[in-house]
Amino acid sequence: MSSTDAQWAVETRGLTKRFGDNVAVDGVELLVPRGCAFGYLGPNGAGKTTLIRTLLGLTRADSGTMSLLGYPVPRHRDRALARVGAIVDEPRFHPHLTGRQNLQILAAAREPAARERIGPALARVGIAQRADDRVAKYSMGMRQRLGVAACLLGDPQLLILDEPMNGLDPAGMHQMRDMVRSLVDEGRTVVLSSHLLDEVERTCDAVAIVDRGRVVRQGTIADLLAGTATTLHVDCSDPQAAADLLARSPQVPAATLTGDGLEITLPPQSGRELVADINRRLVDGGVAVYRLQPSQTSLETWFLQVTSRLGDPQ
Amino acid sequence: MVATRFMELRRRRALMVTLMLVTIALPAGFLAVRLVLHAVAPSTYGPAGGYDVYVSLTAGVMYVFGFIVAATLGCTAGSVDLTDGMFRHLVITGRSRVALYLARIPAGLAIIWSLVAVGFAIVCVVCALSAPTQLNYQGVAVPAGMSEPALQKWAGAHADEVICNFPYNGPIAAAVNCGPGPGGVVVGPGGTGPSAQTTQQLAAMIARQAYPDYARQFVSPSISLMVKTGLWLELEATVGFIVGLGLGSLLGQRTVAVVLMIVLEIILTPIVERAQIPHMGNLQRGIVGVATGQLEPGQLPLALAGGGHDFRITESTTTAVLVIVSWLVVWTALGTWRMATRDA
Numbered sequence: 001m002s003s004t005d006a007q008w009a010v011e012t013r014g015l016t017k018r019f020g021d022n023v024a025v026d027g028v029e030l031l032v033p034r035g036c037a038f039g040y041l042g043p044n045g046a047g048k049t050t051l052i053r054t055l056l057g058l059t060r061a062d063s064g065t066m067s068l069l070g071y072p073v074p075r076h077r078d079r080a081l082a083r084v085g086a087i088v089d090e091p092r093f094h095p096h097l098t099g100r101q102n103l104q105i106l107a108a109a110r111e112p113a114a115r116e117r118i119g120p121a122l123a124r125v126g127i128a129q130r131a132d133d134r135v136a137k138y139s140m141g142m143r144q145r146l147g148v149a150a151c152l153l154g155d156p157q158l159l160i161l162d163e164p165m166n167g168l169d170p171a172g173m174h175q176m177r178d179m180v181r182s183l184v185d186e187g188r189t190v191v192l193s194s195h196l197l198d199e200v201e202r203t204c205d206a207v208a209i210v211d212r213g214r215v216v217r218q219g220t221i222a223d224l225l226a227g228t229a230t231t232l233h234v235d236c237s238d239p240q241a242a243a244d245l246l247a248r249s250p251q252v253p254a255a256t257l258t259g260d261g262l263e264i265t266l267p268p269q270s271g272r273e274l275v276a277d278i279n280r281r282l283v284d285g286g287v288a289v290y291r292l293q294p295s296q297t298s299l300e301t302w303f304l305q306v307t308s309r310l311g312d313p314q
Numbered sequence: 315m316v317a318t319r320f321m322e323l324r325r326r327r328a329l330m331v332t333l334m335l336v337t338i339a340l341p342a343g344f345l346a347v348r349l350v351l352h353a354v355a356p357s358t359y360g361p362a363g364g365y366d367v368y369v370s371l372t373a374g375v376m377y378v379f380g381f382i383v384a385a386t387l388g389c390t391a392g393s394v395d396l397t398d399g400m401f402r403h404l405v406i407t408g409r410s411r412v413a414l415y416l417a418r419i420p421a422g423l424a425i426i427w428s429l430v431a432v433g434f435a436i437v438c439v440v441c442a443l444s445a446p447t448q449l450n451y452q453g454v455a456v457p458a459g460m461s462e463p464a465l466q467k468w469a470g471a472h473a474d475e476v477i478c479n480f481p482y483n484g485p486i487a488a489a490v491n492c493g494p495g496p497g498g499v500v501v502g503p504g505g506t507g508p509s510a511q512t513t514q515q516l517a518a519m520i521a522r523q524a525y526p527d528y529a530r531q532f533v534s535p536s537i538s539l540m541v542k543t544g545l546w547l548e549l550e551a552t553v554g555f556i557v558g559l560g561l562g563s564l565l566g567q568r569t570v571a572v573v574l575m576i577v578l579e580i581i582l583t584p585i586v587e588r589a590q591i592p593h594m595g596n597l598q599r600g601i602v603g604v605a606t607g608q609l610e611p612g613q614l615p616l617a618l619a620g621g622g623h624d625f626r627i628t629e630s631t632t633t634a635v636l637v638i639v640s641w642l643v644v645w646t647a648l649g650t651w652r653m654a655t656r657d658a
Binding site: 053056057058059060077078079080081082084085086088091092093094095096097101102104105106108109110150154 | 394405
């Protein structure tokens with residue numbers, strides 16, 4: 001994959017970070033295109049937060065290079081971060097100050113115009129009415145929203161959100177999802193680190209999967225799932241007879257009996273013709289077909305397969 | 315950034331209440347009680363102010379506790395972003411970590427200087443306006459501010475008190491009955507006392523000898539002394555804040571830093587000032603409390619840190635200034651370095 005500085009919102013080459021003997025980020029090569037919602041997925045302890053912290057200068061990399069919005073960091077860190085907003089881990093603030101006062105502190109560390117963005121940011125995340133309450137009285141979801149508001153103070157071109165759905169109820173998740181999409185629609189790039197695969201699948205355009213400090217896959221969700229198998233669920237009058245019929249056809253994959261029919265795992269890239277062929281064979285063999293239901297491998301299943309977690313004890 | 319940092323510190327209610335209690339309420343409360351007592355029973359309780367009270371409150375209470383509260387404020391300013399979790403938000407803004415650290419200095423000093431100034435102003439006003447009109451010199455009520463001839467003349471008029479109470483080294487041509495107790499002089503043989511002229515002459519001689527010591531006594535603090543004392547207290551508070559800020563940043567937490575600062579001020583500095591440790595003289599002189607003690611205005615014995623005339627470790631003014639400047643620079647550098655290198 002070739003790269004041009006201006007093309008990528010985030011670019012890392014061979015990025016490594018160790019904590020003693022533990023290699024938390026292991027030679028990560030990451031390319032996040034501009035103007036998209038990008039999911040950064042991995043199981044617990046995979047190194048997601050460490051990578052984010054390294055990108056933002058919260059901790060130093062041991063080796064490798066990285067850039068944000070085309071600016072090499074840490075060399076041009078101030079220019080890069082001027083247009084970056086981020087939440088890392090659970091957002092925490094001065095509890096004795098109000099939400100607005102906390103944002104005033106952060107705005108003061110940014111450019112003068114950031115102060116004018118406090119009100120609109122609070123309104124956008126939906127906590128304007130509680131902005132003058134002390135943060136000590138905020139719920140976790142409200143602190144999460146305040147963290148997102150803090151991200152918006154710099155009018156960011158890139159937002160990096162570490163587990164932004166944490167602490168949000170379903171309505172809150174829905175609002176967060178809508179907000180991420182609206183930010184992307186404005187031309188910004190949003191990098192989401194999450195373990196909520198369903199939310200990532202609904203929100204993001206592309207993902208990178210990290211496992212044990214390494215990026216194992218990255219690309220658009222459609223491209224990544226295109227290489228996965230499809231399962232065909234067949235609901236018919238005589239599943240056993242149907243299975244026997246299909247077993248005689250070498251071009252049809254083996255069928256598995258389930259409680260209410262058959263499941264046939266279709267090869268990747270197989271077209272609709274195979275489904276039609278299966279239907280024809282069953283009908284011609286005297287089996288009444290009530291329903292043919294293809295289903296794509298979910299992101300979660302694929303993720304577990306890719307990170308070798310499928311079959312791990314819970 | 316300075317304004318928001320000031321706002322953040324000022325809104326820590328518990329901390330501000332504690333600072334105000336120690337720097338303002340403590341001396342103000344003490345003086346208020348004295349004022350009330352003097353108003354209710356003036357013959358029993360002397361005036362609320364005066365030089366002695368001024369010395370106790372400034373060189374004792376405000377000097378020591380002003381340092382401690384300033385250090386507490388500094389330790390808080392140096393560590394609280396980290397403990398509250400705001401530090402990483404600030405780092406993510408891209409602002410230089412050095413700038414983030416340095417913004418705390420003017421914000422914190424604005425608070426502590428104000429508090430010390432208010433407390434000190436209260437002490438000055440009461441001690442100057444409610445001062446006694448007479449000195450209690452060697453147990454004798456003596457008018458203050460007399461010249462040597464005036465004191466001798468006064469002594470002649472109060473010969474018995476002067477002879478019986480003032481310190482004197484020299485031959486006594488006569489003897490008076492000072493009554494039982496210390497200082498009493500037995501009436502000479504024959505049972506007759508000296509003549510009035512003799513006692514007056516003796517009293518004048520004693521007064522002349524005691525005059526240098528008398529001249530050092532004050533009823534109330536002078537304006538120049540108050541100005542020097544105010545600056546000295548603000549210097550002590552500045553040192554406490556800057557060192558506390560650096561230590562808080564270095565350690566990343568407040569409690570241990572505050573404890574260490576208290577140990578420095580109340581335990582280590584008095585020991586180092588009073589003790590003569592072989593081969594460690596220069597190291598002792600390098601302790602900042604020793605240096606600020608050397609800069610105390612004249613006539614201000616330090617209550618806890620050794621006393622202006624009781625130092626065994628001495629150093630020149632230049633050395634003291636260099637020590638203080640070095641501490642300010644080194645601790646600022648340490649605190650800045652730690653903030654710049656710490657994982658957020």
